[in-house]
Amino acid sequence: MERQSLTLEDVAREAGVSRATVSRVINGMRNVDPAIRDVVRAAVERTGYAPNRAARSLVTRRTETIALVISGAGEDGEDAGDDESADARNAFTARVFADPFFGRVVGGVVGFLRPRSMHPVLMVAESEAARSQVTAFLREGSADGALVVSTHAEDPLPARLVAEGLHAVCFARPALPAPISYVDLAHREGGRLAAEHLIARGRRRLATVTGPLDLPAGQERHAGFRETLERAGTAYVPLAEGGFTLASGAHAMTRLLSEHPDLDGVFVANDLMAQGACEALREHGRRVPQDVAVVGFDDSSAAHTCRPPLTTVRQPVEEMTAAMARLLQEHIQGARTEPTALIFEPELVVRDSS
Amino acid sequence: MERQSLTLEDVAREAGVSRATVSRVINGMRNVDPAIRDVVRAAVERTGYAPNRAARSLVTRRTETIALVISGAGEDGEDAGDDESADARNAFTARVFADPFFGRVVGGVVGFLRPRSMHPVLMVAESEAARSQVTAFLREGSADGALVVSTHAEDPLPARLVAEGLHAVCFARPALPAPISYVDLAHREGGRLAAEHLIARGRRRLATVTGPLDLPAGQERHAGFRETLERAGTAYVPLAEGGFTLASGAHAMTRLLSEHPDLDGVFVANDLMAQGACEALREHGRRVPQDVAVVGFDDSSAAHTCRPPLTTVRQPVEEMTAAMARLLQEHIQGARTEPTALIFEPELVVRDSS
DNA sequence: TTGAAAGCGCTAACAT
DNA sequence: ATGTTAGCGCTTTCAA
Numbered sequence: 001m002e003r004q005s006l007t008l009e010d011v012a013r014e015a016g017v018s019r020a021t022v023s024r025v026i027n028g029m030r031n032v033d034p035a036i037r038d039v040v041r042a043a044v045e046r047t048g049y050a051p052n053r054a055a056r057s058l059v060t061r062r063t064e065t066i067a068l069v070i071s072g073a074g075e076d077g078e079d080a081g082d083d084e085s086a087d088a089r090n091a092f093t094a095r096v097f098a099d100p101f102f103g104r105v106v107g108g109v110v111g112f113l114r115p116r117s118m119h120p121v122l123m124v125a126e127s128e129a130a131r132s133q134v135t136a137f138l139r140e141g142s143a144d145g146a147l148v149v150s151t152h153a154e155d156p157l158p159a160r161l162v163a164e165g166l167h168a169v170c171f172a173r174p175a176l177p178a179p180i181s182y183v184d185l186a187h188r189e190g191g192r193l194a195a196e197h198l199i200a201r202g203r204r205r206l207a208t209v210t211g212p213l214d215l216p217a218g219q220e221r222h223a224g225f226r227e228t229l230e231r232a233g234t235a236y237v238p239l240a241e242g243g244f245t246l247a248s249g250a251h252a253m254t255r256l257l258s259e260h261p262d263l264d265g266v267f268v269a270n271d272l273m274a275q276g277a278c279e280a281l282r283e284h285g286r287r288v289p290q291d292v293a294v295v296g297f298d299d300s301s302a303a304h305t306c307r308p309p310l311t312t313v314r315q316p317v318e319e320m321t322a323a324m325a326r327l328l329q330e331h332i333q334g335a336r337t338e339p340t341a342l343i344f345e346p347e348l349v350v351r352d353s354s
Numbered sequence: 355m356e357r358q359s360l361t362l363e364d365v366a367r368e369a370g371v372s373r374a375t376v377s378r379v380i381n382g383m384r385n386v387d388p389a390i391r392d393v394v395r396a397a398v399e400r401t402g403y404a405p406n407r408a409a410r411s412l413v414t415r416r417t418e419t420i421a422l423v424i425s426g427a428g429e430d431g432e433d434a435g436d437d438e439s440a441d442a443r444n445a446f447t448a449r450v451f452a453d454p455f456f457g458r459v460v461g462g463v464v465g466f467l468r469p470r471s472m473h474p475v476l477m478v479a480e481s482e483a484a485r486s487q488v489t490a491f492l493r494e495g496s497a498d499g500a501l502v503v504s505t506h507a508e509d510p511l512p513a514r515l516v517a518e519g520l521h522a523v524c525f526a527r528p529a530l531p532a533p534i535s536y537v538d539l540a541h542r543e544g545g546r547l548a549a550e551h552l553i554a555r556g557r558r559r560l561a562t563v564t565g566p567l568d569l570p571a572g573q574e575r576h577a578g579f580r581e582t583l584e585r586a587g588t589a590y591v592p593l594a595e596g597g598f599t600l601a602s603g604a605h606a607m608t609r610l611l612s613e614h615p616d617l618d619g620v621f622v623a624n625d626l627m628a629q630g631a632c633e634a635l636r637e638h639g640r641r642v643p644q645d646v647a648v649v650g651f652d653d654s655s656a657a658h659t660c661r662p663p664l665t666t667v668r669q670p671v672e673e674m675t676a677a678m679a680r681l682l683q684e685h686i687q688g689a690r691t692e693p694t695a696l697i698f699e700p701e702l703v704v705r706d707s708s
Numbered sequence: 709t710t711g712a713a714a715g716c717g718c719t720a721a722c723a724t
Numbered sequence: 725a726t727g728t729t730a731g732c733g734c735t736t737t738c739a740a
Contacts, residue, residue: 007717018727023719031725050493054411055717058732063408065475065496093461094672098655103451110447110478117487121419121473124464133471139404142419246659279661301452305600305659307633318448361733372711377735385709409733412716 006049015043026051057141064118066328067146068109069134070096071157072126092126095245096151099272100301101317105149105171108321116329120147131157138166144332147324150174153214169328171321173216173341181327183320183342187217190313190346191224194267194295197311197348199232203265203293207238209252209277211269221269221297238263242273246302249273253280265293265354271302274310278353293354308352320344360403369397380405411495418472420682421500422463423488424450425511426480446480449599450505453626454655455671459503459525462675470683474501485511492520498686501678504528507568523682525675527570527695535681537674537696541571544667544700545578548621548649551665551702553586557619557647561592563606563631565623575623575651592617596627600656603627607634619647619708625656628664632707647708662706674698 008019015022017036024032025040032040043049057063072092096102109120121143125131134157138146145167148158153175161168162178170182198206208225211218218241226237238260240252249268253276256263268274274296278288286292288308296303299314323342330336362373369376371390378386379394386394397403411417426446450456463474475497479485488511492500499521502512507529515522516532524536552560562579565572572595580591592614594606603622607630610617622628628650632642640646642662650657653668677696684690 005717008719009717019717020719020728021726024726027719033725036725050490052412052717053494053496054408054415054417055732056719057408058406058412058717058734059719061408061732067473068476093464094457097457097460098454099457100452102457103448106451106476107447110476114478114484114487119421119475119477119491121475122422122460122464123473124468130468133468136404137473140407142407275659305629359733362735363733373734374711374713374736375709378710381735387709390709406733409716410735412718412733413735415716 005052006047008049008051011040011043011047011049014047015040061141062332063141063144065143066113066118066120066325067123067134067137067143068106068120069123069125069146069148069157070102071131071134071148071150071155072096072124072152093124096124099244101270101272101298102149104300104317105321108318109147109325111318112322112325125157131160135160135164135166139164145169145328147171147321147328153212153216167328167331169324169331171324175214175216179339181331181336181340181342183324183327183344185217185315185320185344185346187220187346188224188227190297190315191221191226191267192228193313193346193348194297195225195228195232197295197350198265198267198293198354199229201265201289201293201354203354205260205263206234206265206267207240207256207260207263208266209240209242209249209256209268209273211242211244211273213241218269225267242269244270244273246272246276249276250280251276253277254284257281257284257286263292265295267295267297269297271296271298271300271306271310271312274312274353275302275306278306278308278310289352289354295354299349303349303351306353311351311354312349314347314349316344316347359406360401362403362405365394365397365401365403368401369394415495416686417495417498419497420467420472420474420679420686421477421488421491421497422460422474423477423479423500423502423511424456425485425502425504425509426450426478426506447478450478453598455624455626455652456503458654458671459675462672463501463679465672466676466679479511485514489514489518489520493518499523499682501525501675501682507566507570521682521685523678523685525678529568529570533693535685535690535694535696537678537681537698539571539669539674539698539700541574541700542578542581544651544669545575545580545621546582547667547700547702548575548651549579549582549586551649551704552619552621552647552708553583555619555643555647555708557708559614559617560588560619560621561594561610561614561617562620563594563596563603563610563622563627565596565598565627567595572623579621596623598624598627600626600630603630604634605630607631608638611635611638611640617646619649621649621651623651625650625652625654625660625664625666628666628707629656629660632660632662632664643706643708649708653703657703657705660707665705665708666703668701668703670698670701 008022012019012022125134149171158174158180159178172184210222240256242248242252268277296310296312299312303310303312366373366376479488503525512528512534513532516534526538564576594610596602596606622631650664650666653666657664657666
């Protein structure tokens with residue numbers, strides 16, 4: 001059951017060459033005689049040799065591993081001992097991983113890393129103690145860098161990583177400014193697309209369920225929507241703030257409906273909330289899209305799950321997270337040094353809800 | 355930006371002791387003079403020292419990292435070069451991570467590992483090439499062992515890992531027998547709970563949407579359900595096989611309904627399919643639970659999302675995956691050598707769908 | 709209890 | 725093109 005610790009030395013002996021030559025063959029260096037190369041390869045094959053990653057990392061100072069950090073902003077005091085607040089953590093973890101958005105993040109990251117034989121280490125960082133774990137992990141060289149997805153504004157992690165001189169790239173511009181690379185969406189443009197679509201559909205009594213307004217994404221999506229309506233002559237757009245969760249969407253929709261029973265169109269700042277909004281609309285006897293047109297945001301799996309399937313503003317999450325991984329790799333390899341922003345364009349996807 | 359490579363030597367000099375002593379303090383060995391221990395700790399603090407993981411792993415032969423493998427069974431031939439079949443992979447990855455089940459798996463694993471300062475490396479293994487990556491990863495000592503969650507029967511990975519002498523624990527008994535530890539649910543018992551509940555609710559014209567019948571979980575849930583009805587005198591239970599996805603549930607339900615328009619209760623082998631079934635029922639003018647009572651399985655987030663919220667057989671996934679991680683740790687530490695099965699009991703959760 | 713020293717398995721600089 | 729050798733930073737005997 002124990003690793004039989006076959007080393008370069010063993011393979012070298014088997015092939016009748018030196019350690020260095022075997023190393024060269026394994027690392028695909030060009031300056032090796034083709035004949036010898038084949039002999040070595042055969043020896044590797046025969047012995048079933050697998051290089052030791054720790055030994056290699058020790059000298060190359062690279063692990064070929066990156067951390068994928070899902071970061072919250074919990075400011076809860078230090079945990080007492082190693083018995084963390086299990087409930088708080090589980091609640092956060094459960095909520096994060098239940099969100100279809102997260103699956104797309106992982107998909108994009110894995111899509112980029114795997115062909116390069118790299119793999120992400122999953123870390124959840126919703127407390128101060130957890131953030132320390134993340135920085136410690138990187139500082140001890142367990143990973144070459146971090147991909148950070150914040151779920152809250154005011155997340156102190158990006159700035160912390162920069163301060164520690166660690167490689168990191170964020171999903172979305174950090175609310176707390178820091179000289180760090182990130183990928184983001186032209187959220188404002190997305191809000192505009194939603195507004196134009198609803199207007200084109202002939203809806204005139206519009207409202208919106210926004211995301212958290214302390215988050216840039218929440219603000220910008222709303223701003224783009226409101227601005228566009230304003231240019232079209234609408235002075236006031238009823239608004240209810242949600243928290244990007246299904247329940248908060250249903251709740252916000254209900255509020256909107258009670259204050260503006262005659263509304264005929266609504267822009268909801270993400271699909272999960274839009275799904276909740278559709279349920280709330282149905283419960284209040286409104287048909288979607290006949291009575292009320294609904295436009296979501298993200299084009300996540302919730303857009304398909306929702307009845308009716310959602311018209312939504314697509315955010316190319318997989319492409320964005322793949323780009324994040326590429327950006328990080330460039331920083332790690334030193335091919336890029338300046339903090340860089342990569343902004344993606346949203347796209348309207350028309351389905352049945354409007 | 356480069357790691358400033360502070361070493362044990364530096365801390366030792368700072369503290370005026372030897373490397374060995376600093377090492378002992380850092381690893382919490384008892385045989386260190388308390389006074390010296392404090393001096394060393396102060397030096398560590400002052401210098402901001404972080405031990406190098408690779409160097410440590412090289413000698414301890416342990417990485418404190420484990421792989422979390424989501425495994426499919428794709429038998430597709432070897433990929434040509436490093437340009438994997440991106441579409442197939444993305445489809446698999448997207449489907450896996452969109453499933454609420456997966457979030458709970460991660461939650462349970464992280465819940466166990468994090469307090470121990472360990473973190474899972476996420477790997478997707480749906481092709482032969484990907485499986486090779488997984489074994490190579492483990493053989494080179496990049497992780498101490500693997501947690502394997504198979505999404506298909508006939509997954510060759512568990513047997514492969516055993517053959518390679520690597521540490522691994524499976525979620526659910528492998529369909530292809532192998533001497534390997536696993537955690538599982540008493541699926542048959544779950545089917546029984548569903549049947550008894552529907553009978554107690556007075557439903558008599560029952561049917562079932564099963565999971566894939568080549569999967570032990572699919573077979574057993576169905577067997578438990580059918581057996582129990584049989585003992586209650588029912589000779590035949592209409593059945594439609596699904597694939598554990600929302601769409602397959604809706605489809606199976608529609609088929610069932612066309613053949614047995616008068617059914618008044620249905621057991622659906624997971625919540626995602628049950629959600630699809632509820633939608634299909636609604637589309638065919640049936641009210642849930644008044645006309646047709648529905649019982650799901652898993653108690654995943656889909657059970658809450660579903661309208662109405664699902665009565666379901668709870669599978670304690672988080673506990674099960676945490677137990678998996680513990681089992682793996684025991685194997686790694688040598689505290690457990692025999693393949694072990696840990697079977698969890700299901701529990702009926704009554705909500706509004708029946 | 710503490711220190712000196714021998715590796716862990718690999719890469720890379722240098723010599724040939 | 726190949727071999728020799730000096731570390732990478734740590735843990736862990738073994739002596740003191």
